[in-house]
Amino acid sequence: MAAAFALLAPCLAGPVRGQVAVSVTAQSDYQYRGVTLSDGRPALSLDVGYDHPSGAYAGASVIGVTGPGGNPQVLGYVVYAGWSARLTPALAWDVGVSNARYTEPTSDAYKADDTEVYAGLIAQNVSAHIYYSPNYLGEDAAALYLDVDGTVRLARRWRLFGHVGELAALDGGAGLGGARDYFDIRGGVAFAFRNGEVRLAWSHVGPRPSYDSGYPEARDGMTLGATYGF
Amino acid sequence: MIARLARWLGVGLAAWLAAAGLACAADGAPTPASAADPARQVLVLLRLPPEHFRPGADYGGGYTDGPSRGAHRRIASRLAREHGLHVASDWPLPLAGVDCFVMDVPAGQSPDMVAAELAHDPGVEWSETMKLYHGRSAATPNDPLFRVQPAALEWRLADLHEIATGRNVRVAVIDSLVERNHPDLAGQVDVAMDFADGQAQDAEAHGTAVAGIIAARENNGLGIAGVAPGAKLMALRACWQPRHGADTSSLCDTLSLAKALHFAISHDAQVINLSLSGPADPLLSRLIDVALGRGATVVAAYDRDLPGGGFPASHTGVVAVADESLGPAPRGVFLAPGRDVPTTQPGGRWYFVNGSSFAAAHVSGLIALARERSSRARGGAALVTSATGGTGGGAIDACATVLRAGAPRQCACARPPPSPAVAHR
Numbered sequence: 134m135a136a137a138f139a140l141l142a143p144c145l146a147g148p149v150r151g152q153v154a155v156s157v158t159a160q161s162d163y164q165y166r167g168v169t170l171s172d173g174r175p176a177l178s179l180d181v182g183y184d185h186p187s188g189a190y191a192g193a194s195v196i197g198v199t200g201p202g203g204n205p206q207v208l209g210y211v212v213y214a215g216w217s218a219r220l221t222p223a224l225a226w227d228v229g230v231s232n233a234r235y236t237e238p239t240s241d242a243y244k245a246d247d248t249e250v251y252a253g254l255i256a257q258n259v260s261a262h263i264y265y266s267p268n269y270l271g272e273d274a275a276a277l278y279l280d281v282d283g284t285v286r287l288a289r290r291w292r293l294f295g296h297v298g299e300l301a302a303l304d305g306g307a308g309l310g311g312a313r314d315y316f317d318i319r320g321g322v323a324f325a326f327r328n329g330e331v332r333l334a335w336s337h338v339g340p341r342p343s344y345d346s347g348y349p350e351a352r353d354g355m356t357l358g359a360t361y362g363f
Numbered sequence: 364m365i366a367r368l369a370r371w372l373g374v375g376l377a378a379w380l381a382a383a384g385l386a387c388a389a390d391g392a393p394t395p396a397s398a399a400d401p402a403r404q405v406l407v408l409l410r411l412p413p414e415h416f417r418p419g420a421d422y423g424g425g426y427t428d429g430p431s432r433g434a435h436r437r438i439a440s441r442l443a444r445e446h447g448l449h450v451a452s453d454w455p456l457p458l459a460g461v462d463c464f465v466m467d468v469p470a471g472q473s474p475d476m477v478a479a480e481l482a483h484d485p486g487v488e489w490s491e492t493m494k495l496y497h498g499r500s501a502a503t504p505n506d507p508l509f510r511v512q513p514a515a516l517e518w519r520l521a522d523l524h525e526i527a528t529g530r531n532v533r534v535a536v537i538d539s540l541v542e543r544n545h546p547d548l549a550g551q552v553d554v555a556m557d558f559a560d561g562q563a564q565d566a567e568a569h570g571t572a573v574a575g576i577i578a579a580r581e582n583n584g585l586g587i588a589g590v591a592p593g594a595k596l597m598a599l600r601a602c603w604q605p606r607h608g609a610d611t612s613s614l615c616d617t618l619s620l621a622k623a624l625h626f627a628i629s630h631d632a633q634v635i636n637l638s639l640s641g642p643a644d645p646l647l648s649r650l651i652d653v654a655l656g657r658g659a660t661v662v663a664a665y666d667r668d669l670p671g672g673g674f675p676a677s678h679t680g681v682v683a684v685a686d687e688s689l690g691p692a693p694r695g696v697f698l699a700p701g702r703d704v705p706t707t708q709p710g711g712r713w714y715f716v717n718g719s720s721f722a723a724a725h726v727s728g729l730i731a732l733a734r735e736r737s738s739r740a741r742g743g744a745a746l747v748t749s750a751t752g753g754t755g756g757g758a759i760d761a762c763a764t765v766l767r768a769g770a771p772r773q774c775a776c777a778r779p780p781p782s783p784a785v786a787h788r
Contacts (some may be wrong), residue, residue: 138673150484150485150486152409152410152434152435152438152486153433153434154431154433154434155433156433157435158419163419165419178419180417180418182417183433184412184431186410186412188412188413190412190415193418194418194419211417211418211419215416217412217413217414217415218413219413219460221656221786222457222458222459222460223457223458223629223655225413225414225415227413227414227416228414228685229415229416231416231418233418251416253416255413255414255415257457257458257629260414262416288407299618328432328435328436329433329435361433362431362432362434363432363433363434363437
């Protein structure tokens with residue numbers, strides 16, 4: 134990760150101004166590919182992203198949840214860096230690397246340290262990425278994850294969104310609770326207001342994975358989220 | 364340590380959310396309608412970065428979603444503050460790779476100078492003044508409808524319709540408000556959007572006339588037959604009709620046209636009709652290039668009073684069309700019927716219209732016919748001219764154009780016209 138930021142450093146120092154985006158997201162449950170990481174509790178995340186005119190980008194998210202006793206607690210963070218560029222006015226490619234560290238909600242110990250490299254294509258209303266992780270969600274297992282996301286704009290402020298993801302364990306599933314692969318789907322409706330958006334989503338995972346790192350199993354159901362950008 | 368950090372984070376985020384809530388409340392307040400003169404507005408184009416991975420996002424692709432909107436608005440607010448401007452509105456144009464902000468320039472400042480100063484800001488892709496575009500129609504005579512259409516005779520419209528009607532070809536009419544329920548247009552408009560002021564209550568003359576020439580219903584016992592009655596119209600209002608007197612001209616500006624063009628492109632319009640002209644513009648040029656790159660044909664009215672025929676007719680790749688009744692046009696400009704053309708008008712009526720706007724509408728319809736026969740029939744190269752059989756402009760041979768696109772050789776259009784006395788008025 135440090136190397137990725139080092140690669141970006143010359144870009145950040147360039148004479149052309151990049152764009153910094155800051156946003157806050159509140160969610161009724163922090164889900165990662167259909168698996169709840171907040172044990173079904175509400176989560177708040179602060180996201181900072183930087184886009185350089187060259188196409189280089191980097192960002193970080195800090196996620197907080199309500200811990201035992203009602204005290205706020207850092208659930209984890211995600212840092213990422215990559216490069217994206219338009220192939221045509223309506224199609225872009227995207228490559229990068231991300232690192233996520235999450236705690237178990239009931240303790241302060243980090244339980245997952247997950248680094249992924251990814252590549253994808255993003256069109257106007259649909260995107261697809263493939264991710265490779267040598268230690269998926271902190272498990273002792275390498276995995277590939279492929280996802281496709283889409284959105285359909287119903288009106289200027291309303292849109293439907295959907296997500297389909299497939300996780301494939303590269304070690305026969307020994308490190309992922311015995312599951313060789315699983316899929317997750319997510320869909321919902323979003324309403325945009327000036328700099329933000331409110332989303333209601335339903336998600337499902339099958340078959341339900343069980344991780345040694347202690348996270349609760351996948352949780353189907355509705356989640357409510359809102360993002361505001363500054 | 365972590366618990367302390369988390370508490371600090373929680374307090375900080377709560378404060379941020381409270382600020383966001385206040386900002387939302389402010390957004391919810393009615394925004395006073397901009398009374399600014401478009402001539403005193405500038406467009407500030409901020410780069411729209413290509414979309415990319417974001418952790419935990421439910422964005423699903425859409426370039427215009429996500430946190431970058433907030434970043435752009437913050438940049439625009441800073442620019443407005445630094446230059447003493449007011450942000451009037453904004454509209455993302457992802458196909459052009461920009462987020463467009465409209466800013467009002469106060470009296471005492473030159474919009475040209477302000478645009479030039481803004482263009483030097485490293486956060487700005489470019490800046491330009493708002494420009495105005497006029498529909499190219501002559502005054503509409505207040506005469507009853509004659510059952511005569513120039514294209515019916517000169518272009519042998521009935522013979523053309525044996526070959527093609529433009530079935531399912533998507534034609535975007537970027538113009539003033541089309542009367543969708545006009546008896547000759549009912550069912551012809553597939554989608555209608557308003558990108559102008561959004562306040563139009565009544566249909567407007569110019570857009571309704573252009574739409575009728577392109578796609579009025581055929582064999583319904585009413586009015587006229589459009590050149591391409593099988594086409595699916597996208598009635599995109601980007602122009603407005605002055606609300607005083609009997610003026611039926613239309614006026615558009617850079618942003619309204621950019622919005623409509625962007626919609627037409629992203630909804631796969633195969634023919635885009637721009638019966639208007641004005642000064643060249645980099646934002647519109649970029650969008651037209653995107654449309655051409657996606658295989659759309661862009662047809663524009665040629666204005667003999669403007670240098671190069673005016674923009675967008677002067678733009679490379681655009682099919683420029685002039686009214687044939689006004690004599691020869693420069694090389695590369697096509698000629699089509701544009702005088703005494705009966706067509707649809709608001710209020711369920713029909714009138715004659717004149718001008719290169721309506722010549723352009725004829726050609727948009729003809730391109731739709733050719734496009735039905737062959738998806739390769741695009742741009743000026745799809746048109747065959749009468750004099751030379753070439754495609755370098757001049758009077759159009761409509762039959763040859765459709766035949767070349769892939770019509771059966773035994774069709775009526777492949778035979779000579781009955782007699783010159785009948786074929787021409």
